[in-house]
Amino acid sequence: DADVTQTPRNRITKTGKRIMLECSQTKGHDRMYWYRQDPGLGLRLIYYSFDVKDINKGEISDGYSVSRQAQAKFSLSLESAIPNQTALYFCATSDSGQGISNQPQHFGDGTRLSIL
Amino acid sequence: KNEVEQSPQNLTAQEGEFITINCSYSVGISALHWLQQHPGGGIVSLFMLSSGKKKHGRLIATINIQEKHSSLHITASHPRDSAVYICAVGKLSGGGADGLTFGKGTHLIIQP
Numbered sequence: 402d403a404d405v406t407q408t409p410r411n412r413i414t415k416t417g418k419r420i421m422l423e424c425s426q427t428k429g430h431d432r433m434y435w436y437r438q439d440p441g442l443g444l445r446l447i448y449y450s451f452d453v454k455d456i457n458k459g460e461i462s463d464g465y466s467v468s469r470q471a472q473a474k475f476s477l478s479l480e481s482a483i484p485n486q487t488a489l490y491f492c493a494t495s496d497s498g499q500g501i502s503n504q505p506q507h508f509g510d511g512t513r514l515s516i517l
Numbered sequence: 518k519n520e521v522e523q524s525p526q527n528l529t530a531q532e533g534e535f536i537t538i539n540c541s542y543s544v545g546i547s548a549l550h551w552l553q554q555h556p557g558g559g560i561v562s563l564f565m566l567s568s569g570k571k572k573h574g575r576l577i578a579t580i581n582i583q584e585k586h587s588s589l590h591i592t593a594s595h596p597r598d599s600a601v602y603i604c605a606v607g608k609l610s611g612g613g614a615d616g617l618t619f620g621k622g623t624h625l626i627i628q629p
Binding site: 434441442443444445446449459460489491493504505506507508510511513 | 521550552557558559560561562565603605616617619620621622
């Protein structure tokens with residue numbers, strides 16, 4: 402089984418719908434992240450969490466919300482999906498260390514989301 | 518201007534060739550990461566480094582902190598090395614709380 406599991410792997414939905422992307426991990430890492438990847442733009446940070454009680458906005462949090470239900474679970478929600486949120490979404494985890502950037506990140510396989 | 522720039526954007530080479538991918542950044546960093554993304558989309562961390570050089574198999578990563586530049590080298594390239602290689606940095610600002618900032622990636626194709 403994968404260490405970082407994202408569900409669903411693919412989703413097509415309509416504008417205005419509420420969407421939830423789920424991420425679970427078996428690595429025992431404290432830190433979890435949500436990124437989106439767009440062609441030609443690279444990955445960008447949406448939200449990150451250092452533990453269950455610590456949620457932080459990233460570079461592009463508008464239109465998104467997250468929930469850290471447990472150390473192992475971090476969900477990303479699109480409250481009212483719009484077409485420019487069509488992208489490839491990645492969840493990642495890392496172990497605690499001196500600053501979140503100092504540890505390797507472990508990525509899920511991604512969720513391909515299309516908003517029509 | 519992007520804070521992390523990679524070159525080239527695309528690279529096609531013959532099997533066996535020595536490959537170099539470059540990454541330049543314009544911010545203070547705590548660490549630099551090299552990642553590999555295969556056509557299926559999955560992303561794997563190859564290296565994390567803050568100084569000097571690291572080697573894993575046929576892959577070598579170097580970083581020059583003074584010049585704000587890193588290179589990823591692949592020796593004896595093979596078609597299975599075909600992938601997108603992504604450079605990312607952890608910025609010093611915010612005490613490391615800014616997460617990773619990514620380059621746009623280098624699309625590498627190794628032809629048999």
